[in-house]
Amino acid sequence: SLxxxxxxxxxxxxxxxxxxxxxxxxxxxxxxxxQIGGRIGEATADKEQPIHLYCRSGRRSAIATDTLRRxxxxxxxxxxxxxxxxxxxxxx
Numbered sequence: 001s002l003x004x005x006x007x008x009x010x011x012x013x014x015x016x017x018x019x020x021x022x023x024x025x026x027x028x029x030x031x032x033x034x035q036i037g038g039r040i041g042e043a044t045a046d047k048e049q050p051i052h053l054y055c056r057s058g059r060r061s062a063i064a065t066d067t068l069r070r071x072x073x074x075x076x077x078x079x080x081x082x083x084x085x086x087x088x089x090x091x092x
Contacts, residue, residue, distance in 0.1 A: 037071060
């Protein structure tokens with residue numbers, strides 16, 4: 001559907017307050033991984049919304065991904081490690 005294509009991807013940083021304060025992706029929301037189940041509604045209640053999660057290594061974002069999928073969010077991706085995401089995309 002048109003609406004699904006237009007839905008903007010939500011980026012959520014699931015690290016600690018300190019890690020987030022030290023640097024994060026532009027436009028990323030901050031919800032620590034151990035709070036995401038209770039707080040995802042602050043970000044979106046749309047279960048079709050594309051959501052990309054990241055942390056330091058990908059471990060906490062994997063836990064958060066599972067949590068959101070259990071809650072019925074259908075388009076959740078563990079985007080992995082912040083340091084890798086933050087590096088400019090290398091061109092082949």
